[in-house]
Amino acid sequence: MRYSLAFTAFAGLVAAAPSPQVFDFNLIQDAPSPTATAPPLTAVSDMITVSPAEASSAASAAVTAVQTGVAKMKRGAASSTGTATTSSTSSCPTTPEAGTYCGFINPEDACAKQPDGYGPVPTPDTVAAFQSYPEWAKDALSAKTPSGYAQTFKNLNASVSANSYLGLITLHSYDTLGCSQWCDNTTLCTGFNIYVERDPALNPSDNCPLPASISNYKCTLWGSGVEASAATNFGDYRGQFQVVIAGSDGYEKTNTTVPATPPGCSKPTKCPGGAVNNPSSCIGTQFFPGPFNVALCADYAKFTNLYNRMHSSSSSSFSSRRKPYPQCRSFNAYMIKRDGKAQGTYCSLFEDVVDAAVGRYQPGWMSRHFWGVESSCVVSLL
Numbered sequence: 142m143r144y145s146l147a148f149t150a151f152a153g154l155v156a157a158a159p160s161p162q163v164f165d166f167n168l169i170q171d172a173p174s175p176t177a178t179a180p181p182l183t184a185v186s187d188m189i190t191v192s193p194a195e196a197s198s199a200a201s202a203a204v205t206a207v208q209t210g211v212a213k214m215k216r217g218a219a220s221s222t223g224t225a226t227t228s229s230t231s232s233c234p235t236t237p238e239a240g241t242y243c244g245f246i247n248p249e250d251a252c253a254k255q256p257d258g259y260g261p262v263p264t265p266d267t268v269a270a271f272q273s274y275p276e277w278a279k280d281a282l283s284a285k286t287p288s289g290y291a292q293t294f295k296n297l298n299a300s301v302s303a304n305s306y307l308g309l310i311t312l313h314s315y316d317t318l319g320c321s322q323w324c325d326n327t328t329l330c331t332g333f334n335i336y337v338e339r340d341p342a343l344n345p346s347d348n349c350p351l352p353a354s355i356s357n358y359k360c361t362l363w364g365s366g367v368e369a370s371a372a373t374n375f376g377d378y379r380g381q382f383q384v385v386i387a388g389s390d391g392y393e394k395t396n397t398t399v400p401a402t403p404p405g406c407s408k409p410t411k412c413p414g415g416a417v418n419n420p421s422s423c424i425g426t427q428f429f430p431g432p433f434n435v436a437l438c439a440d441y442a443k444f445t446n447l448y449n450r451m452h453s454s455s456s457s458s459f460s461s462r463r464k465p466y467p468q469c470r471s472f473n474a475y476m477i478k479r480d481g482k483a484q485g486t487y488c489s490l491f492e493d494v495v496d497a498a499v500g501r502y503q504p505g506w507m508s509r510h511f512w513g514v515e516s517s518c519v520v521s522l523l
């Protein structure tokens with residue numbers, strides 16, 4: 142499966158920017174969700190690849206074009222922020238073996254053998270026995286917290302679902318260290334959810350409506366922290382077969398992670414307790430659904446400066462003492478969470494170089510939802 146997620150054109154975002162307001166939850170309520178907010182039900186491996194470089198190069202190419210006098214405003218030129226995603230619903234050995242689904246049998250075929258299943262199967266093979274199987278609770282309660290991470294919840298019967306979904310790996314055991322290593326080498330990953338899932342041994346179909354079960358140790362990756370309130374996926378049905386979840390633990394490293402430095406910017410400085418509340422110098426705010434990605438705010442800032450410069454040159458009746466156009470010199474980027482679920486990257490652009498130490502604002506209850514700010518940082522444009 143292959144699909145792509147295109148964000149609204151930057152030009153449209155700048156032109157349509159509302160009157161600056163530090164936190165505007167309507168931006169978030171109105172934004173579409175990313176295509177994937179959890180792994181597909183039948184997947185044992187799945188990866189979302191985020192390439193912020195594409196957006197940066199589109200925005201900086203546009204800036205260069207203006208600086209070198211090729212002042213053409215192509216509305217579509219910097220339109221995509223390049224969150225391309227690829228997804229596969231099966232994991233294949235490099236060399237397909239005769240008799241395995243990778244070589245000859247498609248797992249999507251009726252009654253085809255389903256991949257992985259490295260965990261024990263409780264007896265009797267029922268939903269109730271799976272849910273009360275002591276081994277899952279033991280795994281979840283005694284799991285080691287990998288270094289750099291904090292445990293956020295343990296032994297729930299649901300897996301995480303949120304806009305910040307980055308991928309899924311199926312493990313050979315309840316291996317928090319292995320899961321953390323995947324997170325560590327996945328761009329933007331700052332949290333993971335590990336759990337055991339009751340899956341069918343065969344693809345449920347007319348001739349095998351209720352196959353025996355297999356137990357899969359699943360590890361999902363997130364471009365945000367993971368809170369218990371985001372563990373809202375209790376399973377589903379595949380035909381008559383009931384998929385359920387047990388031993389679900391959450392781990393995050395948002396507090397110990399400094400986001401990557403976007404091109405042409407200072408290293409992000411973390412704020413002590415929330416967003417920057419500095420409306421007098423704010424010249425724009427924007428929200429991008431998906432994993433937390435500071436590079437999106439950097440592109441939005443650069444594009445805003447370019448847009449404002451081009452629109453001021455056409456009406457040069459300003460007095461010489463007046464600033465020629467509002468210019469963003471720094472921005473605040475953070476992950477916004479609604480009721481504990483990651484929504485996406487929120488950006489506020491400022492004319493001043495703001496001090497990260499003032500970042501302490503938490504929106505709290507607004508419009509019947511609890512809004513939280515996570516991973517807030519300040520970045521200056523160089």
Ligand SMILES: *[C@@H]1O[C@H](CO)[C@@H](O)[C@H](O)[C@H]1NC(C)=O
Pocket residue numbers: 272298375385
């Ligand atoms: C999950 O656990 C909660 C709390 O123990 C319980 O109320 C709920 O029925 C469980 N759901 C499933 C699908 O097991």
Ligand SMILES: *[C@@H]1O[C@H](CO)[C@@H](O)[C@H](O)[C@H]1NC(C)=O
Pocket residue numbers: 319322323326
């Ligand atoms: C990421 O880490 C996992 C687990 O250690 C490893 O198997 C995988 O090869 C690594 N991938 C990359 C791209 O480094």
Ligand SMILES: *[C@@H]1O[C@H](CO)[C@@H](O)[C@H](O)[C@H]1NC(C)=O
Pocket residue numbers: 291292293393396413414
């Ligand atoms: C991260 O830091 C915030 C702010 O200090 C704190 O409220 C939160 O509990 C921390 N999270 C974890 C998982 O330690």
